[in-house]
Amino acid sequence: MACGNRIVQRGITARLQVFMTPGGKGWGLRTLEDMPKGAFICEYVGEVMTNTELYERNMRNTGEKHTYPVLLDADWSSEGVLKDEEALCLDATSYGNVARFINHRCSDANLVEIPMEVETPDHHYCHLAFFTARKVNAFEELTWDYGIDFDDHSHPVKAFKCHCGSEFCRDQKSMRRRKSRS
Ligand SMILES: C[S@@+](CC[C@H](N)C(=O)[O-])C[C@H]1O[C@@H](n2cnc3c(N)ncnc32)[C@H](O)[C@@H]1O
Numbered sequence: 001m002a003c004g005n006r007i008v009q010r011g012i013t014a015r016l017q018v019f020m021t022p023g024g025k026g027w028g029l030r031t032l033e034d035m036p037k038g039a040f041i042c043e044y045v046g047e048v049m050t051n052t053e054l055y056e057r058n059m060r061n062t063g064e065k066h067t068y069p070v071l072l073d074a075d076w077s078s079e080g081v082l083k084d085e086e087a088l089c090l091d092a093t094s095y096g097n098v099a100r101f102i103n104h105r106c107s108d109a110n111l112v113e114i115p116m117e118v119e120t121p122d123h124h125y126c127h128l129a130f131f132t133a134r135k136v137n138a139f140e141e142l143t144w145d146y147g148i149d150f151d152d153h154s155h156p157v158k159a160f161k162c163h164c165g166s167e168f169c170r171d172q173k174s175m176r177r178r179k180s181r182s
Pocket residue numbers: 024025026027028065066067068069099100101102103104105160161162163164
């Protein structure tokens with residue numbers, strides 16, 4: 001990933017625009033130029049905190065319409081699963097960059113997030129960089145799959161009613177399951 005790290009360190013070079021989405025998702029991010037597959041878009045910038053701190057913050061701010069967290073889930077030193085009081089995440093609610101406007105799309109999003117390892121003593125921290133998963137046309141909205149389980153209400157990242165419009169939408173599937181049970 002050394003080569004990818006150099007591209008990320010150069011910063012944003014794509015022409016990006018924040019715009020109001022038509023589909024009830026709030027602000028979104030789009031590219032103003034055609035982007036080939038594998039192009040670097042931007043890094044996700046936010047406050048570094050533990051999953052527990054994020055969960056407590058979300059509990060205090062229950063009225064917020066949009067939330068801006070990303071779980072890093074990184075532990076480069078072991079195979080084990082980190083506890084929520086150790087695992088780190090990024091919260092772009094108060095401090096962030098354009099990545100905070102990238103909306104979620106289930107399964108067939110046009111961006112992928114690539115964790116970039118950072119040498120820290122506890123190995124829990126990484127940078128998260130977004131690259132195009134396919135060719136993206138100018139003015140297409142940029143999206144990534146937040147990995148939300150719409151049935152898991154205890155997850156530190158609060159779920160929302162998904163308007164991604166994908167035929168693979170997990171929220172729509174989950175709603176259909178709930179309806180067929182009732
Ligand atoms: C990282 S922010 C994205 C920017 C946000 N749309 C805004 O206006 O600031 C994540 C929030 O956007 C909204 N959002 C993102 N993707 C969505 C989707 N597929 N359907 C509905 N709302 C979405 C949710 O409110 C979510 O908490």
